[in-house]
Amino acid sequence: MHAKREKARARKWKRRIKAVASIGVALAAGTFLACQRGAETVKREVIDVRARLGGEDASVRYDAADDATTDGDVGTELDAAGDATADAGARRKGSKDASVDVKEHRKGMPVRDNLLE
Amino acid sequence: MKRVLFVVKEIEGAEPIGALYVAGCLVRAGHDCKFVGTRGNDVLADVRRYDPDVIAFGTTTGLHRYYLGLAAHLKERHPRAVVLAGGAHPTYFPEAIFSPGVDVVCRGEGEDATVELVDALDRGDDHTRIADLWVKHDGVVYKNGARALRRDLDDIPFPPRELLYAYDDALRLRPxxxxxxxxxxxxxxxxxxxxxxxxxxxxxxxxxxxxxxxxxxxxxxxxxxxxxxxxxxxxxxxxxxxxxxxxxxxxxxxxxxxxxxxxxxxxxxxxxxxxxxxxxxxxxxxxxxxxxxxxxxxxxxxxxxxxxxxxxxxxxxxxxxxxxxxxxxxxxxxxxxxxxxxxxxxxxxxxxxxxxxxxxxxxxxxxxxxxxxxxxxxxxxxxxxxxxxxxxxxxxxxxxxxxxxxxxxxxxxxxxxxxxxxxxxxxxxxxxxxxxxxxxxxxxxxxxxxxxxxxxxxxPALGEIRDAVLSVFGVYRGTDDNEHPMPTPVPLPTVDVSAAAPAHTEAAAVELVSLTRGPKRTTTARKVHNAREA
The missing domain is CATH 3.20.20.70 (Aldolase class I)
Incomplete structure (x- = not known):
């Protein structure tokens, strides 16, 4: 019985260590995902602004926005996108969907009776 | 002998035990079965290669959108195959039969009903009067009642897991x-x-x-x-x-x-x-x-x-x-x-x-x-x-x-x-x-x-740990390109077939049903059940 208790206590401590490690991993992952989404939001806003200003073909716009992002033009575009960003901020406050990409998170969630093994 | 293809969305997760039990009974009855996954796999290409007579899948509610979309896509391109939907969702909600692309819905345990269905298709017999099934045939849906439960589970063959391993040997290596x-x-x-x-x-x-x-x-x-x-x-x-x-x-x-x-x-x-x-x-x-x-x-x-x-x-x-x-x-x-x-x-x-x-x-x-x-x-x-x-x-x-x-x-x-x-x-x-x-x-x-x-x-293998950590960061192994929009259900006339009475003496009443969703269905289902019990 004593050995069992000792084993249970050791298991509990190991579990706590895993919990703390999970918090560390989650902090890194959460930051990564938020930044990634932030970059995508900026890209989308640049596209919105260009659409408002120019009205070119959608695929061209997307490519252009891609170039803008990779070429480091985002700063200048961001100035132009000021009002769009404000809109997005308002959306984020008002809508839960804007604060996380649930569809993306869903991919990593365990499925019923189908635990990730 | 008929060929039955089982499509499993999360084949990488726990084994699809229900589908495997059904496959075991089909194999014992002399039919050929094959399992395929969807992640990193082109299901339509598998369908064209294998040329199945029946395409089967089991689904829960939530995943039904995925499966019904895929079923419609496959049926359109391989109309010869009978598409069979089983699992929890069709059991709860047999109205899934009205989804274009689905030919048969199996409610409850599928072993005996599926064998009867595939045997009937093999012989070219009428397959609309099989207990536990709702069958769409010539624009009419035949709703059959429940069959008696199989009491001796030891008589059912072991799930033929080798069918999973034939698709991907990594599934055999899972601990x-x-x-x-x-x-x-x-x-x-x-x-x-x-x-x-x-x-x-x-x-x-x-x-x-x-x-x-x-x-x-x-x-x-x-x-x-x-x-x-x-x-x-x-x-x-x-x-x-x-x-x-x-x-x-x-x-x-x-x-x-x-x-x-x-x-x-x-x-x-x-x-x-x-x-x-x-x-x-x-x-x-x-x-x-x-x-x-x-x-x-x-x-x-x-x-x-x-x-x-x-x-x-x-x-x-x-x-x-x-x-x-x-x-x-x-x-x-x-x-x-x-x-x-x-x-x-x-x-x-x-x-x-x-x-x-x-x-x-x-x-x-x-x-x-x-x-x-x-x-x-x-x-x-x-x-x-x-x-x-x-x-x-x-x-x-x-x-x-x-x-x-x-x-x-x-x-x-x-x-x-x-x-x-x-x-x-x-x-x-x-x-x-x-x-x-x-x-x-x-x-x-x-x-x-x-x-x-x-x-x-x-x-855990190193690869498993790596995949797990990457998944927390939103990076997943393999993508699933088999996702298609769920089609709109199409109302059809239905025929209520009592399971208790022999098929040839059954006086079937034809009724047009609207695609009622939600609690009305459960009330209707209970009424049907109570009437059957009475």
Whole structure:
């Protein structure tokens, strides 16, 4: 019985260590995902602004926005996108969907009776 | 001989035991079966190569959107094949037959009905009068009643897992494999699919049908001889009902297998003798439902018929015997409050549960909780809103959007708080934050860490650890390009066929049904069932 208790206590401590490690991993992952989404939001806003200003073909716009992002033009575009960003901020406050990409998170969630093994 | 292709979305997860049992019976009847997955695989190309006569899939509610979309896509390009839908969703909601692309829906256990169907197709016979099936034929839907349940489970062939391994040998190398010991359940819990099976089969479903210990252990031994096995997972609702069975099972299991196993149980049916036998036989983890700390929600809403003191006593006995306790909890129960969910959290901490899994209450069609949620105004009855996973968002309405958000956040932080009770005082503040990526990542990181090393202990391969960590960062192995929009159902005339009467003497009444969704269906289904019982 004593050995069992000792084993249970050791298991509990190991579990706590895993919990703390999970918090560390989650902090890194959460930051990564938020930044990634932030970059995508900026890209989308640049596209919105260009659409408002120019009205070119959608695929061209997307490519252009891609170039803008990779070429480091985002700063200048961001100035132009000021009002769009404000809109997005308002959306984020008002809508839960804007604060996380649930569809993306869903991919990593365990499925019923189908635990990730 | 007919060729049957089984399409399985999450073939990388636990084995699709139900589909494998059906495949085993088809193989015994002389048909050819093949399994394919969807991630990183072109299902249509497989269909063209294999040229199946029947395309089969089993689906739960939530995943049904994916499968019905894929079924329509495949049927359009391979119209020769009969598309058969089985599993929990068609059992709850046989109206899935009206979805374009689906030809047959199987309700309940599929072994006998599927063999009859494929045999009939093989012989070119009429296949519209087969019990347990709803069949679409020449623009008419034939609705058959339930068949008598097969009592002797030992007579069913072992699931032919080699069909999975033929698709991907990595599935053979998995250290954890799944088994079942019984079918049926005497408990009426309102959130469980068993209720819809009782509605379909009548009270006979409530009497558990149990495999012999010899049969169960023989299957495990066979699986072990085919590939590596480190942990045995028993997947039925309740692993064992009586000490006598467990004693015999333990004798055989210890002698022939001797591996740690994982199982599901109800804490209130445990006795000291059963707990000792569980620990002695090699039980490493017991997954049991605490569900809620509120006796009102547990008994009046969830209809668990459980005494909380007996539940707590069962958990303590397991802890004392050194068995890992993995609890299931349901948050966001209709008419419940955030305080109820916080009480559930505190109860898990107090019981020192090893891993406290939490899910968001999901009103699956055909369940008592769905009826209750609709009647109490907490859910609008639109089942297409239900997500693939009950770990993301709730479809239940609460007193305010803030309360709903807090409950969803609490769900993500539930397990980690039980592991680190020091977090209890800050949880109340944390859940007020907007939903964020950190909460989601934390839920997944801790879930994976504990499942891989503790709940189902095994030596994870380096690749498995890498995939798990990457998945927390949103990077997944392989993409699924088989997703297609779910088609709009098309109303068709239906013919009610009674299972009891012989097919040729049946006076069928033709009626046009509208595609009623939601609680009306369950009422109609109950009326049909009551009439049949009468």
């Amino acid at each position: 954890l494999k799944s088994f079942t010991t019984n079918r049926g359940c005497p408990f009426p819990c309102s959130y469980c699919f068993n209720a819809s099976l009782v509605e379909h089969y009548g009270p006979s479903w409530k009497k558990p049908r149990i495999r012999s210990p010899e049969n169960v252990v023989a299957e495990i031994a066979k699986v072990r001889s085919d590939g590596p096995l480190q942990v045995v997972g028993f997947r039925e609702s309740i692993f064992v009902y009586e000490a006598k069975w467990l004693r015999r099972f333990g004798e055989l299991y210890r002698g022939e297998i001797g591996l740690p196993y994982y199982c599901h149980l109800r804490a209130d049916i445990l006795t000291e003798e059963m707990v000792d036998l569980l620990a002695w036989s090699g039980c490493h983890t017991v997954n049991l439902g605490i569900e809620t700390a509120s006796p009102r929600l547990a008994n009046e809403v969830l209809d668990r018929r459980i005494k909380m003191d007996r539940l707590c006593a069962g958990v303590r006995m397991l802890k004392k015997a050194g068995v890992v306790v993995f609890s299931d909890n349901i948050l966001g129960i209709p008419t419940g409050t955030l305080e109820d969910d916080l009480d559930t959290l505190r109860l898990n901490v107090e019981l020192d549960v090893d891993y406290a899994a939490a899910t968001l209450c999901t009103p699956y069609p055909g369940t008592g909780i769905a009826r209750f949620a609709v009647e109490s105004g907490c859910f609008d009855g639109d089942y297409d809103k239900i997500d693939d996973s009950y770990y993301t968002e709730s479809v239940i309405e609460f007193s305010s959007p803030e309360e709903k958000r807090q409950i969803e956040n609490l769900h993500k932080l539930f397990a980690i708080t039980v592991a680190l009770p020091a977090l209890l005082p800050v949880v109340r503040r944390l859940i007020k934050l907007p939903t964020n990526d950190f909460f989601y990542a934390l839920f997944r990181a801790y879930y994976l860490a504990i499942h891989m090393t503790d709940v189902m202990p095994r030596r």
